[in-house]
Amino acid sequence: MAPSDYNVVDLATSTKRELNQQLHALAANTNETLWRVENPQGQHALAVGLDSPVTVEIAGHAGYYCAGMNKQATIVVEGNAGVGVAENMMSGKVHVKGDASQSAGATAHGGLLVIDGDASARCGISMKGIDIVVKGSIGPMSAFMGQSGNLVVLGDAGDALGDSIYEAKLFVRGKVKSLGADCIEKDLRDEHKADLRRLLDEAGLPDVQPDEFKRYGSARTLYNFHVDNAAAY
Amino acid sequence: MDLANIPQTLPRQSATFDPHTLSEIRRAAATGIYDIRGAGTKRALPHFDDLLFLGASISRYPLEGYREKCATDVWLGTRFAKKPIHLKIPVTIAGMSFGSLSAQAKEALGRGAGAAGTSTTTGDGGMTPEERGQSKTLVYQYLPSRYGMNPDDLRKADAIEVVIGQGAKPGGGGMLLGQKISDRVAAMRNLPKGIDQRSACRHPDWTGPDDLEIKIEELREITDWEKPIYVKVGATRPYYDVALAVKSGADVVVLDGMQGGTAATQDVFIEHVGIPILSAIRPAVQALQDLGMHRKVQLIVSGGIRNGADVAKALALGADAVAIGTAALVALGDNDPALEAEYQKLGSTAGAYDDWQEGRDPAGITTQDPELAARLDPVAAGRRLANYLAVLTLEAQTIARACGKSHLHNLEPEDLVALTIEAAAMARVPLAGTGWIPGQGTF
Numbered sequence: 001m002a003p004s005d006y007n008v009v010d011l012a013t014s015t016k017r018e019l020n021q022q023l024h025a026l027a028a029n030t031n032e033t034l035w036r037v038e039n040p041q042g043q044h045a046l047a048v049g050l051d052s053p054v055t056v057e058i059a060g061h062a063g064y065y066c067a068g069m070n071k072q073a074t075i076v077v078e079g080n081a082g083v084g085v086a087e088n089m090m091s092g093k094v095h096v097k098g099d100a101s102q103s104a105g106a107t108a109h110g111g112l113l114v115i116d117g118d119a120s121a122r123c124g125i126s127m128k129g130i131d132i133v134v135k136g137s138i139g140p141m142s143a144f145m146g147q148s149g150n151l152v153v154l155g156d157a158g159d160a161l162g163d164s165i166y167e168a169k170l171f172v173r174g175k176v177k178s179l180g181a182d183c184i185e186k187d188l189r190d191e192h193k194a195d196l197r198r199l200l201d202e203a204g205l206p207d208v209q210p211d212e213f214k215r216y217g218s219a220r221t222l223y224n225f226h227v228d229n230a231a232a233y
Numbered sequence: 234m235d236l237a238n239i240p241q242t243l244p245r246q247s248a249t250f251d252p253h254t255l256s257e258i259r260r261a262a263a264t265g266i267y268d269i270r271g272a273g274t275k276r277a278l279p280h281f282d283d284l285l286f287l288g289a290s291i292s293r294y295p296l297e298g299y300r301e302k303c304a305t306d307v308w309l310g311t312r313f314a315k316k317p318i319h320l321k322i323p324v325t326i327a328g329m330s331f332g333s334l335s336a337q338a339k340e341a342l343g344r345g346a347g348a349a350g351t352s353t354t355t356g357d358g359g360m361t362p363e364e365r366g367q368s369k370t371l372v373y374q375y376l377p378s379r380y381g382m383n384p385d386d387l388r389k390a391d392a393i394e395v396v397i398g399q400g401a402k403p404g405g406g407g408m409l410l411g412q413k414i415s416d417r418v419a420a421m422r423n424l425p426k427g428i429d430q431r432s433a434c435r436h437p438d439w440t441g442p443d444d445l446e447i448k449i450e451e452l453r454e455i456t457d458w459e460k461p462i463y464v465k466v467g468a469t470r471p472y473y474d475v476a477l478a479v480k481s482g483a484d485v486v487v488l489d490g491m492q493g494g495t496a497a498t499q500d501v502f503i504e505h506v507g508i509p510i511l512s513a514i515r516p517a518v519q520a521l522q523d524l525g526m527h528r529k530v531q532l533i534v535s536g537g538i539r540n541g542a543d544v545a546k547a548l549a550l551g552a553d554a555v556a557i558g559t560a561a562l563v564a565l566g567d568n569d570p571a572l573e574a575e576y577q578k579l580g581s582t583a584g585a586y587d588d589w590q591e592g593r594d595p596a597g598i599t600t601q602d603p604e605l606a607a608r609l610d611p612v613a614a615g616r617r618l619a620n621y622l623a624v625l626t627l628e629a630q631t632i633a634r635a636c637g638k639s640h641l642h643n644l645e646p647e648d649l650v651a652l653t654i655e656a657a658a659m660a661r662v663p664l665a666g667t668g669w670i671p672g673q674g675t676f
Contacts, residue, residue: 016454017454017458020454020455020457021457024457044447044450044451045447045450045451045454045455048451048454048455049384049387049388049454049455049456051384063447064444064447064448064451065438065447065448065451068451068455069383069384069387069455071384083438083439083444083447084438084439084448087438088379088382088383088384090383090384102438103437103438106379106437106438107379107382107437107438109383109423122437122438125437125438126378126379126433126437128379128423129423144433144437145431145433147422147423147424148423164431166423166424166425166428167425222429222431223411223425223428223429224411224428224429225266225408225410225429226266228265
């Protein structure tokens with residue numbers, strides 16, 4: 001795409017408030033669908049609360065909560081992302097080309113989050129329907145209380161994966177250091193392979209095969225409180 | 234000695250192992266599970282009743298009752314928000330969830346609060362169209378669980394309340410038992426129907442006051458800095474928690490004492506964690522004053538507010554407004570003696586029914602059973618709540634006039650004395666008849 005097709009916001013000369021205000025003001029049928037944010041300098045809350053089908057490229061590192069509560073938009077971070085990237089996302093796509101810090105995709109209800117590098121602790125914590133693909137590894141306590149959606153990890157997972165999980169589906173290609181309370185390995189059935197194929201393709205990974213992954217999910221022993229499970233609480 | 238005629242001592246119950254305690258030990262031994270219940274503390278705690286107002290005489294000049302105006306309005310969120318909230322009365326409705334309450338109860342709260350000119354608050358589980366439709370001013374809670382959290386509702390709200398804790402269970406998460414996870418509640422919370430809903434005790438994507446500051450900035454950016462941001466804490470270390478809430482950028486701090494209610498949590502938590510609201514207000518106000526933010530960051534206090542005297546005392550101690558939860562439910566019809574026979578069938582009695590987590594509330598308030606919920610007429614219940622809010626306000630005005638105040642916010646600690654040494658120390662007002670404030674100068 002030619003640079004002239006972009007709306008460029010340079011955060012060396014504009015404020016974050018001005019950036020977000022411009023993005024919020026876009027109509028659902030806007031023609032201004034391509035945005036580029038220069039000099040993000042790791043600022044927090046970049047491109048948050050978007051609700052239109054636009055693409056926003058962030059030319060560098062982003063701070064906390066980049067793309068928070070995104071709807072519809074595609075947001076590309078050409079660097080690393082801080083805590084809570086795409087937190088509570090509803091739809092759309094967020095692509096982090098570097099690494100992500102803690103709580104990536106936390107509580108998010110929908111959309112796709114792709115992280116080319118690693119994600120830190122609590123990736124997908126309390127996820128509520130989002131699809132997350134991490135090409136590297138994830139830290140401890142990831143998908144804690146994960147309710148729904150898919151977490152796909154090409155690398156390894158840290159301690160206590162899927163602790164207190166509800167119905168989220170976890171797919172890990174590498175090693176899992178330990179599983180959290182009520183999280184168990186489950187069969188990788190054809191429907192899961194089909195889901196994986198779709199997610200891997202959407203993440204630009206046509207050469208990675210679903211058979212390489214193991215699936216983890218809830219044993220459902222914590223679904224109703226019982227004294228015999230007290231040690232797990 | 235005539236052994237047959239020695240007088241027998243009367244059986245004596247242990248004060249430590251009283252009948253309730255014994256029954257709880259037996260229940261625990263039979264089930265292996267701690268008691269989960271709703272409502273708030275049941276044992277006596279230092280409270281507003283331990284304070285008295287000094288009406289005007291010669292040294293102070295009263296206002297003519299019902300003739301000279303005593304204003305009651307309050308602005309909330311004047312620090313940063315482009316659209317601060319203006320309420321007619323300084324009594325708001327505390328956060329209570331759809332899920333813990335029926336849709337009819339939530340609608341009634343909206344109707345009553347709207348008629349009285351004040352706000353309602355959502356709870357864990359999100360915002361319902363009924364609630365948004367009936368509530369003129371609606372505060373949207375941003376909770377650790379983020380059940381039902383979405384940006385559309387965030388933008389529909391008039392204010393956002395970041396909930397860090399509540400008075401009934403500071404430091405604790407939630408447990409809504411599966412009986413109340415109906416199809417609709419399950420859909421709103423992304424949970425399977427009928428399972429126990431566990432709520433985390435911490436927000437998933439921030440870990441301390443520095444993070445909270447960034448989180449609040451994000452919420453402001455999403456909503457274009459229009460809406461006031463409240464921060465709600467359970468009363469435990471109010472001086473430091475309020476100071477950190479201010480540091481984090483709160484427009485309004487909500488401080489909930491241990492008498493505050495809950496939908497469902499452990500009885501031991503309700504009765505043994507947190508501090509009474511009477512003891513929490515002055516340290517909170519001190520923190521605001523030390524930071525030069527008193528009246529700039531507004532303070533809402535809650536936890537056992539029952540009448541206009543409680544309202545007036547809370548304001549006199551430095552609060553800008555109060556919130557009611559349990560009292561609002563009673564106004565709607567909760568624990569009504571007219572339902573005594575049904576409460577007895579549930580093993581309880583009117584006035585003591587607290588098994589809200591079971592979803593069998595005969596009053597149709599703390600339930601998701603459609604037949605029970607249909608018993609509550611939202612229009613009539615809303616009218617009762619509006620009446621009650623009016624009484625709270627009239628009572629507070631009457632007291633304020635007697636103290637010579639033309640606005641409820643002009644009430645001050647100097648209008649109060651304490652009946653007990655404990656209350657004097659906690660509220661930092663003199664013991665009645667003395668100039669003595671025990672423990673002044675320490676927190």
